[in-house]
Amino acid sequence: MERDNQKFHGEGRRKFVKQSSLIAGGLLAMPLLSKANYFSGSSDVIKIALIGCGGRGTGAAIQALSTKQNVQLVAMADAFADRLQGSYDNIKDALNEAGKSDRLKVSDNNRFVGFDAYKKAIAEADVVILTTPPGFRPIHFEEAIAQGKHVFMEKPVATDPAGIKKVLEAAAVAKQKKLNVVVGLQRRYQNSYRELYKRAQDGIIGDILSVQVWWNQGALWVKPRKPEYTEMEYQMRNWYYFNWLCGDHIVEQHIHNIDVGNWFKNATPASAVGMGGRAVRTGKEYGEIFDHHAVEYRFADGVAMNSQCRHWKDAPSKVDEEIVGTKGRIYCDRAQIVDHKGKVLYQFDKKKENNPYQTEHDELFDSIAKGEFKFQDAERGAQATLSAIIGRLATYSGQVIEWNTALNSGLDLQPKTYAFDAPPPVMPDASGNYAYARPGITKYFS
Known part of the structure; x- marks a missing residue:
């Protein structure tokens, strides 16, 4: 595969695709x-x-x-x-x-x-x-x-x-x-996004200079612990707050916006660095995940995708993507493309919107x-997921996380045994609190 930084982020992307191709090529003839x-x-x-x-x-x-x-x-x-x-x-x-x-x-x-x-x-x-x-x-x-x-x-x-x-x-x-x-x-199945992408590919905004993506919203559900729950059942009932089950909300929710950035850029990030923590959602009922993440993704050609996601009650919500090019910008939520003077170049007719689900x-x-x-879709689903995962690893550790390093790390969060009487990968302390990542202290890779 030739190097083309407008389509692929370089060695990381090529190795990602090559690995899946080698896997396929090495398979024996399949049964009927x-x-x-x-x-x-x-x-x-x-x-x-x-x-x-x-x-x-x-x-x-x-x-x-x-x-x-x-x-x-x-x-x-x-x-x-x-x-x-x-x-x-x-x-x-x-x-x-x-x-x-x-x-x-x-x-x-x-x-x-x-x-x-x-x-x-x-x-x-x-x-x-x-x-x-x-x-x-x-x-x-x-x-x-x-x-x-x-x-x-x-x-x-x-x-x-x-x-x-x-x-x-x-x-x-x-x-x-x-x-x-x-x-x-x-x-990717929504009419407005498909039309915006088509026009981006036709060059309406020129070369992409930057991408901004957001999933900022309020608080979510919590299910109280019951005396009859084992620790495994409690975590599965509250799966959103444990990384082995959920991946944190940057992976579970914000993946949508990150995927849009990858899609319009026709690439996946080469690296991620960022910050995050537990500023508001600090109780033991919130398990081990953060309540906010801010990540700077870098593609191989140097273009940045700036990412925000958070769960803060009574703070403004924003779930959207914006793609900025040399000739204009795309506002995905409003399904609009404008030039740098504000002139509307394209407006999707919302009457033609579908239910993408x-x-x-x-x-x-x-x-x-x-x-x-x-x-x-499985391969690009894996690409979008790994993009979100390297963002989580970056905010948790405070370090720059490279795509290839993460992909080939073997990092596995899953329990050794799936059973209600088995211990999950993370356990609470005597007070019922769960350890969570400390940026600058938590390490994943040497």
């Missing part, structure tokens, strides 16, 4: 492809399994079941029975209201609970929806691809570099098997029904 690749039309039922029955999983299942194809939800899996039941009830209500109750076909025997439940649910389906806390995403994606299933998986696709490597390996197998994979970075599924299931192989 799953029948999921050969749907010929609406007369064929496309069977869906939902892995992870929280709010996002419930929403994703409803969206999948709202496509025009002949689809049925046939299996569900979650670590918790109460979450599975709640999701089932909400899906049932939504389908009844839409007049599509015949699409819910989850028998009692196909409701699987526990850490290994995903394997059983995947076996029942042609398409798998992966919406558990992201720490589980690599092993669930690996299993879905091993079983020959098409996949919709939410972002992020991992919480640590070891998970990124696992996703890349499975992505290579998915390409060999011609399995469609869509990742829930929905801005629905479009993700519409396009995925259309491709599956036609027997097409159109979606290979």
